[in-house]
Amino acid sequence: MxxxxxxxxxxxxxxxxxxxxxxxxxxxxxxxxxxxxxxEDIVATSGFAFRMWVSADLCPSATSIWSFDCQKPWVENGGxxxxxxxxxxxxxxxxxxxxxxxxxxxxxxxxxxxxxxxxxxxxxxxxxxxxxxxxxxxxxxxxxxxxxxxxxxxxxxxxxxxxxxxxxxxxxxxxxxxxxxxSDKTKEDILHGTIKLAVNHLKGGEWCDNAKGLDAYPALIRIFEENPGFAASWNAEYFLGTYGALKEYAYKYFEKVGMIELAEIYKAVFNAWMEAFKIKTNEDATAAEVRERIASLLNSAYKNEEEAVKVMESLAI
Structure with missing residues (x-):
């Protein structure tokens, strides 16, 4: 056949x-x-809009070092x-x-x-x-x-x-x-599960050998602050582009389900990643001033995602 x-x-x-x-x-x-x-929702409701993994050498394989067998329960969270x-x-x-x-x-x-x-x-x-x-x-x-x-x-x-x-x-x-x-999961149950997945990952609750969740930010920021060679590499572009694109799904999901505060936070996170990506792809990242701007944008996104975790935890879902 x-x-x-x-x-x-x-x-x-x-x-x-x-x-x-x-x-x-x-x-x-x-x-x-x-x-x-x-x-579109499934990218967020499976938790992937919130997931980040960063290796010290910026090897792209960092995005494939996680528990593959969790795919089924993660995707099924989305209904x-x-x-x-x-x-x-x-x-x-x-x-x-x-x-x-x-x-x-x-x-x-x-x-x-x-x-x-x-x-x-x-x-x-x-x-x-x-x-x-x-x-x-x-x-x-x-x-x-x-x-x-x-x-x-x-x-x-x-x-x-x-x-x-x-x-x-x-x-x-x-x-x-x-x-x-x-499945017959309600939108409310899907939202509750999504927040649990997001908080668990961002606080380091999922297995990975590399920096993960919120800890991925300092690892990536350190590259731009201390390593001009890695900062100027295609690998840096890959990480900025990979996670920047995911953040859009996070803010659009929260916007769709009426979680306005979280939507606004994640829209700011998305915009910061996108600006960092734009700078990286259009300017010379070996220059200290360029790297400082990228690091500053990532720091801004980092603080916003820390705030997002506090908001999600406060919902007591």
């Missing part, structure tokens, strides 16, 4: 072009499901139902079992018209599996760095990937999430 969905990144809000690949893939999958009204199949390092004995289970889930999801969210699609980032062909044992995928077949078209070039290499590519970890339905 063969089936291929017509899926595009178009319409997924990405203020910097660096939106975290899992969040972008998740939003796109939901947008192409039977519940597109959740496509959706999911299936998840994963395998970590040093679990070779279950590699085939988990890969075959993931393949079944992917095909079932595509048969329902929804792309599957998978790790290491094209590059070691999240992307989408958009089709399959049993005759040649091949998936059709939409990597996060996919290019358009024609600049005037909304269609992207698809990349083929053999069934057998799922979870065994450059970074041999299996992580496949599929959207299967909608």
């Amino acid at each position: 063969k089936k291929q969905l017509n899926i595009s990144w178009d319409g997924i809000q990405d203020a910097t072009g660096y939106l975290f690949s899992f969040a972008k893939s998740l939003s796109c999958a939901v947008k192409n499901s039977s519940w597109p009204e959740y496509a 959706l139902l999911c299936d998840y199949v994963g395998r970590y390092w040093n679990q070779e004995r279950i590699e085939k079992e988990k890969r075959l289970e993931a393949i079944r889930n992917v095909k079932s999801s595509i048969d329902r018209g929804i792309p599957a969210i998978s790790w290491d699609i094209g590059v070691p980032e999240w992307g989408l599996i958009t089709g399959y062909d049993d005759a040649i044992q091949m998936f059709y995928t939409l990597p996060i760095n996919a290019e358009k077949a024609d600049p005037t078209s909304s269609a992207y070039n698809t990349v083929e990937m053999p069934y057998d290499v799922l979870g065994k590519r450059e970074i041999p970890i299996l992580s496949v999430l599929t959207i299967t339905g909608k």
Whole structure:
């Protein structure tokens, strides 16, 4: 059997072009499901609009060092139902079992018209599996760095990937999430859960070997204050762009649900990150004055997110 969905990144809000690949893939999958009204909210209600991880050397891999198997409960906080199949390092004995289970889930999801969210699609980032062909044992995928077949078209070039290499590519970890339905969670319950997820992450409650949550701010600020080489690197642009784009989803969600104080705080946070990103991409970050401005903007965002945590905790939800 063969089936291929017509899926595009178009319409997924990405203020910097660096939106975290899992969040972008998740939003796109939901947008192409039977519940597109959740496509923007889910980035916040799964907690990803609030998540930050920063390594001392600004390695982009810092954005993929967290508990992948928490994807299901985090996304289900947002009112959706999911299936998840994963395998970590040093679990070779279950590699085939988990890969075959993931393949079944992917095909079932595509048969329902929804792309599957998978790790290491094209590059070691999240992307989408958009089709399959049993005759040649091949998936059709939409990597996060996919290019358009024609600049005037909304269609992207698809990349083929053999069934057998799922979870065994450059970074041999299996992580496949599929959207299967909608739960009966109320908007109030979703909001309550979102605030709990946000506070837990921002206060360091989620596993990660690198600086995380609010502690990511001093780690990133230190780079701009003390390391001109790292500050001027593409890696610094990646981190500013990745987290800056996520902040927009936080403020828009709070605005949508009527949490005006939090919406205003996160709009200020978003604007600070965006200004820092703009400076980094347009000016020479080896210059002390440029780095000082970026650090100052990040400090402003840091103080605002600290205040946001206090507000969320005060709600006693």
